[in-house]
Amino acid sequence: MSIHWSEDGVERSAPWHSENGMPPPVRVVVVDDTIRADAAYRLARKGTGLLWRGDYHNARQLLKAMDRRVQKAAARSRGAGTDFAAHRAERAERSRVLGMLVVELAADHSLRLRRAPDVRGACRLAYGDPPGPVCVALQELLGVIGAHQWWTKGVPVPALGASVHPGYGVFSPVRGEYVDLVADAPLPKTAPTVFDVGTGTGVLAAVLARRGAGRVVATDISHRAVVAARETMTGLGLDGTVDVIETDLFPPGRADLVVCNPPWLPGEPTSTLEVGIYDPDSDMLRRFLGGLGAHLEPGGEGWLVLSDVAVHLGLRTPEELLTLIADAGLRVAGRVDTTPRHSRATDPADSLHAARRAEVTSLWRLVPART
Known part of the structure; x- marks a missing residue:
């Protein structure tokens, strides 16, 4: 053009x-x-x-x-x-x-x-x-x-004690509450292998590697995100622990822990910059849940990190997520919640203030329903 x-x-x-x-x-x-x-x-x-x-x-x-x-x-x-x-x-x-x-x-x-x-x-x-x-x-x-x-000055991540450097078009971890959920949640008894699906800057993969995972495989469909994640691992000295792969959702094989922080809002992104926020018809969420069981080792867990702001905006019912989990042959083994700390949650001038104020971000611990 x-x-x-x-x-x-x-x-x-x-x-x-x-x-x-x-x-x-x-x-x-x-x-x-x-x-x-x-x-x-x-x-x-x-x-x-x-x-x-x-x-x-x-x-x-x-x-x-x-x-x-x-x-x-x-x-x-x-x-x-x-x-x-x-x-x-x-x-x-x-x-x-x-x-x-x-x-x-x-x-x-x-x-x-x-x-x-x-x-x-x-x-x-x-x-x-x-x-x-x-x-x-x-x-x-x-x-x-x-x-x-x-990218030059970096985004501080207290859970890492370091900064990450997101490039253009890569979702920036400026909302630290979801990172803290992954940093603080109890790990499965054995988690030598971890998958981080949709890694973005690689911040969650790095947190889990620092927590003692023996091997972490981080994936993303975005080439820009893969570049950013690899730079994150190099900067943190985690090249030997974390492999970053450009692929859609899961890498080959199974893991003891599979983590995913998908886009939180069902809807069409209007640009490549919104892909980390909007998930058309909850496609990534549905496919992650549907494929999770086949990529878990026996006794393994899946961690879904998701905000409920879509519920408060009327884009998803409170029951819909639980139905998707059950339909995927999974059950909830536990849940940890946190509230947002970003400035918009306390800004009454924001047109979506009511939804942001009521928002809760959760780490859902998921296991196969048959266990």
């Missing part, structure tokens, strides 16, 4: 890149510091792309001003409250409108705007080697820059 525009009387074009699959704007105008926020917002709402040629910091200010107008419009149409479907629709509209403010990256991934930072390293980490000039939404580029900062 390409983006097309006219500039200085010349018709131009460049490849279009969007991590969330947003199509390029059909109509594009070149803008700079002289455009007013109201005018930019009106054009963006109508689907007109705004190719920025002004000052980088002014572009960021314009994006914030457009965002305020999006939020005001959403609040007016929302009324007294909102359900999750309305929340998702608002997020999609926000992404669409803000995605209309576009910048052009040069052939070396540099951003040639006044006062622009050096974004080459961040873009190379997210996109790989540059194929040539490319246009991206400024909103996406800011996410790429932010992810590079997280």
Whole structure:
């Protein structure tokens, strides 16, 4: 896909890149510091792309001003409250409108705007080697820059006494309560072999390796996650204990303990960045439960780490998870609960505050029903 525009009387074009699959704007105008926020917002709402040629910091200010107008419009149409479907629709509209403010990256991934930072390293980490000039939404580029900062400084994990460094597009373990559940739950009597299914950054695999597992196999279907997990193991000196494999769900064989922290919300992700949050029709959850028994050694356990926020949002009934467990030929041998510590759980301005405040994250200890 390409983006097309006219500039200085010349018709131009460049490849279009969007991590969330947003199509390029059909109509594009070149803008700079002289455009007013109201005018930019009106054009963006109508689907007109705004190719920025002004000052980088002014572009960021314009994006914030457009965002305020999006939020005001959403609040007016929302009324007294909102359900999750309305929340998702608002997020999609926000992404669409803000995605209309576009910048052009040069052939070396540099951003040639006044006062622009050096974004080459961040873009190379997210996109790989540059194929040539490319246009991206400024909103996406800011996410790429932010992810590079997280990758550089790391995310502290108290259970490890160290930091992990998630790359772009890899779910970051900023919510430490689910990590603490795995760090504190009693291990099966014998757990020489552990599978961590859907490992992400590898944080749970690393925690279990540090707890004394003889061998850990961590899997993920995402190549970016596999790269991040391998870097985590190298940084923690766990290369010889943890194998990271790129595969869908289970590795070959059986384990004494199989751990999975699947996406918590049933629903369609709108981008690759949301794959760690949304699980269409609870597909990963269903397949994990359905295949767990066949991958457990006799006397082994499966640990399912899952938030009940989907219940509070009306996306899953309280009984549905128990039914899925039973239908998979499993039973609950124990359960450990914790409550969230993240800031949104105590923010009444958050549109999903009630659900976040009531949320409980649980570690479900599962064993074959026949045992």
